[in-house]
Amino acid sequence: MSRPWRTHTSDQPGGQGMTLLPPGQRKVDGFPRFGGPFKPPAVPASPALEITGAVREPVTVAVSELSTLPRMQRMSDFHCVAGWSATGLRWEGVGFTAFYGSIIEPQLSPTTPVTHVVFCGLDGYRAIVHIDDALQKDVLLADRLDNAPLSLAHGAPLRLVSPQQYGYLNAKHLRAIEIHTSAPPAPRGFVLLRQHPRARVWQEERNGVLPAAVVRPIYRSLTRPFIWLSARGNWN
Numbered sequence: 336m337s338r339p340w341r342t343h344t345s346d347q348p349g350g351q352g353m354t355l356l357p358p359g360q361r362k363v364d365g366f367p368r369f370g371g372p373f374k375p376p377a378v379p380a381s382p383a384l385e386i387t388g389a390v391r392e393p394v395t396v397a398v399s400e401l402s403t404l405p406r407m408q409r410m411s412d413f414h415c416v417a418g419w420s421a422t423g424l425r426w427e428g429v430g431f432t433a434f435y436g437s438i439i440e441p442q443l444s445p446t447t448p449v450t451h452v453v454f455c456g457l458d459g460y461r462a463i464v465h466i467d468d469a470l471q472k473d474v475l476l477a478d479r480l481d482n483a484p485l486s487l488a489h490g491a492p493l494r495l496v497s498p499q500q501y502g503y504l505n506a507k508h509l510r511a512i513e514i515h516t517s518a519p520p521a522p523r524g525f526v527l528l529r530q531h532p533r534a535r536v537w538q539e540e541r542n543g544v545l546p547a548a549v550v551r552p553i554y555r556s557l558t559r560p561f562i563w564l565s566a567r568g569n570w571n
Contacts, residue, residue, distance in 0.1 A: 357536040366421040376457035382492040388514035390442035411498040428477035453513040454506040462506035488570040501534040
C-alpha cells in the first residue's frame with residue numbers, strides 16, 4: 336500500500352529558488368555534527384516514544400508505528416546558534432501537528448492548558464519548546480535525511496526538526512515527549528551558553544540573557560573546535 340505523502344518547498348521566506356538566510360547566519364557545505372555528548376547513546380532494538388506529563392495516562396508509541404500516520408517530506412535548512420546554516424536538507428518523517436492531534440490530544444482533558452512540550456533524548460538532552468513553536472506546520476519527527484535512514488550522528492532513530500528555531504532545540508535520539516501546562520525550569524548553566532526560551536532564528540534569539548550582537552562573534556570563534564570535538568567517537 337502506498338504511503339500518503341505531502342511535499343513542501345524550503346521554509347526560507349522569499350519563495351522558491353532563493354537562498355535567504357536568517358540574520359547572522361552563514362552557509363556551510365555539508366551538514367556537520369555539532370553538540371555533545373561525544374559518545375553515541377545506546378539505541379534500543381525496538382525504540383519507542385513515551386508520552387508523559389499532563390496526559391490522562393502515559394502512552395508508549397513504538398517508532399515503527401509512526402508509519403501509520405501521514406508521512407511528510409520537507410526541504411528545510413538547519414540553523415546552528417553558532418552562526419552556520421546547512422541548507423537544502425531533505426527531511427522525511429511525521430509532522431508533529433499530525434502526531435499531536437492523533438496521539439497526544441486524545442489523552443488531554445479539554446480544559447488542559449498546554450503551554451510547553453519537552454522533547455527528551457536518549458543522550459539525556461531536554462529541549463523545552465513553546466507549544467506555539469512545536470505546532471508550526473514545518474515541524475517534523477524525522478527518521479530520514481536526504482533519502483536515507485537518519486544516521487546516529489544526526490539523531491537516530493528519531494529527532495525533532497524545527498526549522499524556525501536554532502539547532503539546540505532540535506533534540507536528537509528522541510525517547511520521550513513531556514506535556515506541560517506551564518514553563519518547566521530551564522537549564523541554567525554558564526550565561527554565555529544560556530538558552531533562549533523561543534530560539535527563533537529570524538528574530539535572532541540566540542541567548543536567553545545576552546543580546547545577539549554580543550554572543551554572535553564569540554559563538555563563531557568556537558565553531559571549528561566544537562565541530563572537531565563533536566565528530567569524535569563512533570558516530571557511524
